[in-house]
Amino acid sequence: MRRTRIIPLLLLDEKKLVKTKRFRNPAYLGDPINAVRIFSDKGVDELILLDISADRKKRGPDLAFIERVAAEALMPICYGGGIRTVDDAVAILKAGVEKVSINTAFLDDSRILSDVAAVAGRQSVVCSIDVVKNSDDRSFVHGAAQPIEAISAAREAVHRGAGELLLCAVDRDGCRCGLDIELIGAVSEAVSVPVIAAGGARGKEDFISATRAGAAAVAVGASFVYYGKHEAVLLQYPDDVDLDSYLP
Amino acid sequence: MNVAIVDLGVSNIGSLRNLLDRLGMPHYVAREPSSLESASHLIMPGVGAFDTGMGALQASGLVASLTTHVLRRRVPILGICLGMQLFGRRSEEGRLPGLGWLEADCVRLPDQSAMVPHIGWNTVEVERPNTLIPKDAMRTKFYFAHSYHLVCDDPQVVIGRTLHGTRFASVIRRDNIIGAQFHPEKSHRYGQEFVRSFLHVTPS
Numbered sequence: 001m002r003r004t005r006i007i008p009l010l011l012l013d014e015k016k017l018v019k020t021k022r023f024r025n026p027a028y029l030g031d032p033i034n035a036v037r038i039f040s041d042k043g044v045d046e047l048i049l050l051d052i053s054a055d056r057k058k059r060g061p062d063l064a065f066i067e068r069v070a071a072e073a074l075m076p077i078c079y080g081g082g083i084r085t086v087d088d089a090v091a092i093l094k095a096g097v098e099k100v101s102i103n104t105a106f107l108d109d110s111r112i113l114s115d116v117a118a119v120a121g122r123q124s125v126v127c128s129i130d131v132v133k134n135s136d137d138r139s140f141v142h143g144a145a146q147p148i149e150a151i152s153a154a155r156e157a158v159h160r161g162a163g164e165l166l167l168c169a170v171d172r173d174g175c176r177c178g179l180d181i182e183l184i185g186a187v188s189e190a191v192s193v194p195v196i197a198a199g200g201a202r203g204k205e206d207f208i209s210a211t212r213a214g215a216a217a218v219a220v221g222a223s224f225v226y227y228g229k230h231e232a233v234l235l236q237y238p239d240d241v242d243l244d245s246y247l248p
Numbered sequence: 249m250n251v252a253i254v255d256l257g258v259s260n261i262g263s264l265r266n267l268l269d270r271l272g273m274p275h276y277v278a279r280e281p282s283s284l285e286s287a288s289h290l291i292m293p294g295v296g297a298f299d300t301g302m303g304a305l306q307a308s309g310l311v312a313s314l315t316t317h318v319l320r321r322r323v324p325i326l327g328i329c330l331g332m333q334l335f336g337r338r339s340e341e342g343r344l345p346g347l348g349w350l351e352a353d354c355v356r357l358p359d360q361s362a363m364v365p366h367i368g369w370n371t372v373e374v375e376r377p378n379t380l381i382p383k384d385a386m387r388t389k390f391y392f393a394h395s396y397h398l399v400c401d402d403p404q405v406v407i408g409r410t411l412h413g414t415r416f417a418s419v420i421r422r423d424n425i426i427g428a429q430f431h432p433e434k435s436h437r438y439g440q441e442f443v444r445s446f447l448h449v450t451p452s
Binding site for chain 2: 045075
């Protein structure tokens with residue numbers, strides 16, 4: 001197995017590329033197709049694309065759009081947002097992405113993961129779990145109807161067939177202040193599948209500490225699309241040779 | 249030259265078609281048994297569970313025609329990921345028999361020392377001289393996403409191995425039957441070169 005994967009995490013809002021802070025206030029960044037092409041040219045390991053407007057729209061995924069996006073990528077893409085049924089998932093995979101990410105539908109009925117895995121194989125199924133901390137500093141799942149501890153949700157997701165977990169620390173989203181290493185450690189310890197850590201990653205030091213904590217990959221949002229304290233939009237990705245040199 | 253793609257239903261043919269477009273290679277999706285006549289090469293990409301893929305293949309009505317073109321006409325065929333696994337006799341993952349073109353079975357990757365599924369970039373150690381993967385390519389890497397691997401009775405069939413829990417067969421070749429456990433269509437330029445090399449294989 002080669003090194004920890006470093007994955008740009010891009011958010012879509014009505015087919016526009018946006019960036020949020022703490023999951024709020026999406027700011028416009030640019031055209032997603034162009035961004036995917038640029039990241040592909042930079043040789044990124046993978047790409048995660050999440051449509052944050054999908055649940056609101058209550059329409060199925062725009063397959064023609066996903067096909068166009070996938071056409072720009074010479075690397076694997078994980079696509080999520082509004083996937084409610086096995087048919088949704090299969091259609092998206094056929095459009096040219098490698099993996100689907102399921103979040104809300106998992107909270108409604110965790111069996112969606114096993115249903116999709118049964119058809120597409122578990123390596124195609126990512127369960128996305130967004131985590132918030134309560135006043136006692138314990139980690140709970142964001143968006144759940146009842147309080148669910150993050151670790152329990154993680155275990156349930158893997159039990160149901162998730163091939164990977166995408167773990168997002170909501171409070172660190174967009175902050176570029178560092179990852180929640182403790183959370184990453186606890187979840188990685190609890191499950192046997194790759195954990196992709198997201199929320200607050202800055203760069204080399206965070207990639208190294210996430211790896212030490214057990215993460216198989218780090219998903220990076222703000223730090224790969226913003227530059228400097230004034231948040232100028234600039235798509236960035238570290239050099240492959242550099243990553244190989246310092247990541248196990 | 250014309251590449252026929254065998255669509256297993258839950259496959260990544262979008263990415264593969266894009267790669268072939270980039271190589272300037274005409275291609276089409278094979279829907280009828282007779283459509284395989286005009287193919288100089290065959291590609292069977294696959295993402296998904298064994299029974300789903302094998303079931304789709306059986307339902308396509310292409311198995312008999314494919315078998316004729318592959319075993320008799322010796323048309324070069326590239327199986328990708330699940331596609332490669334279907335060449336064998338069977339898989340631990342499913343109950344349906346495979347195509348049986350290779351004396352091989354699919355078993356689950358061991359998870360004692362490495363995580364399963366095996367997801368991510370990895371390298372291929374070339375075992376024997378071949379025209380598909382350069383032996384001295386230091387930085388060549390490919391993208392893998394699988395939980396099962398093909399174990400071949402005959403080690404001569406294994407061109408390259410990859411380490412993940414075990415050193416599994418990542419590139420296999422028996423005459424015109426070629427398989428890659430990784431996804432060349434999602435492996436940047438390394439994958440593109442691999443497919444380019446495959447397209448240079450002529451019927452034996």
